[in-house]
Amino acid sequence: MEMRVLKEKEMKHVFEMKEAIQADKDALALYSAEEVDIPLRINLDVPEEEGRSLYMPGYAAKAHALGVKIVSVYPKNIEKGLTSVPATMVLVDTETGQVCSIMDGTYLTQLRTGAVAGAATDLLARNDSSVFTLVGTGGQAETQLEAVLAVRPIRKVYVFDIDFERAEEFAETMTTLYGEKYGTTVEAVSDIEKAIKKSDVITSVTTSPVKTFESEWVKPGAHINGVGSFTPEMAEIDTAILQNAGKVYCDTRDALVESGNFTQPVEKGLFNLEDVTGELGDLINNETPGRETEEEITFFNTTGNAVLDIVTAQRIYEAAIKKDIGTTLKF
Structure with missing residues (x-):
């Protein structure tokens, strides 16, 4: 053998x-x-x-x-x-x-997890998306960043972390790795609200038990990736995003019961899983609709699958x- x-x-x-x-x-x-x-x-x-x-x-x-x-x-x-x-x-x-x-x-886990958010961004974000905010700078952050850079003409990246010094170190490293390759600049920010309001694409990759940014900060036409919530206790996405998004996609429907982004609002009667547009594979297979207007907000949630x-x-x-x-x- x-x-x-x-x-x-x-x-x-x-x-x-x-x-x-x-x-x-x-x-x-x-x-x-x-x-x-x-x-x-x-x-x-x-x-x-x-x-x-x-x-x-x-x-x-x-x-x-x-x-x-x-x-x-x-x-x-x-x-x-x-x-x-x-x-x-x-x-x-x-x-x-x-x-x-x-x-x-x-x-492998870092790569395929970054790539699946990249796939969702490629399928759902506006083609002219140029500003990206990344929330969280842990082990998954680098591939999350590169995946979005690989599918959209991002010229400005804002990076936010509860530890600003760590965000600065991450931004400096990412600028060296990807700044010239993708023609972008990466900047650490302490004011997440200002960053979100400017962003065409937003990825939150944290294990936070509470929302990492407010729905009201998200501008029309933005695409959002929720990556960090893989247990019912983790809920980094504002429930209002699920309620207001024109399209809500996931990697697999079966795993929605594992993500607090969905289980918590469902338990409170604030969201119904029947309102999920579909699995990303359904969109790829032309079974469900993608973005239909330039003003539509789209959301993708991943919990991962073998x-x-x-x-x-x-x-x-x-x-x-x-x-x-x-x-x-x-x-």
Whole structure:
């Protein structure tokens, strides 16, 4: 058996953001067409270490993608100088059933999550969008930034974080990485209201239990991505945005019960899940409408799904094979 091991640096070398965005579009189109098999993830508690291990399997026949992402949550790892949320992607050859690749699951998660917001922005934001505000500068922030830059002619990026010094450091680093490449400027701001009012695209990627900005600050025609809410306790998006948006999209309807952006307003009787326009895959498959006016506000919420992991991982593996990148193990 031959297995290819791919590290973050190698994955970046063979696969660009625009390719990841297309991979996510293809994955969600297959999901919404019910052409994939994505079982519920398996959660195993490891109480002795105060840890948890999660297994996210999936199979997408038309994408020749089969595998499982293993994600662990071990808070005590910080004391050992290790990441508290290690992740590994195990890819399986659909023809033989043998493991064909092991790759960095942490970077894969960052890439496919940024890319899915990029896909939504590409499908829903105004074509002339030029100002972008990014709320939150954690581990997901860089790919969220590049994904939007990859699909719209953004000339100004405002970055906000509750820690202004961290926002400044992030803005400086992102300017070096993407300023010249995409012809944009990245600026840290302390006044989020002013930034939001100017923005054509807004992405909030935080685990905040309360809204990170007000609906009334959002200008007509803006597109909003809600990325950080993956538990019912997390609710970074103002409920009024869901109520006022002309289109409300999600990655998968089944996961809406996991996001506080939806569960909290539903419990309070302020929003009905039947008012969700559809899954992003429905829009890709021309089953639901996209933006219909220049003044319409659009909203997309993602909680993530294994189909994004397996399809993106398969595309990265194929690119690595073509360019002969990575470490090959034979046994």
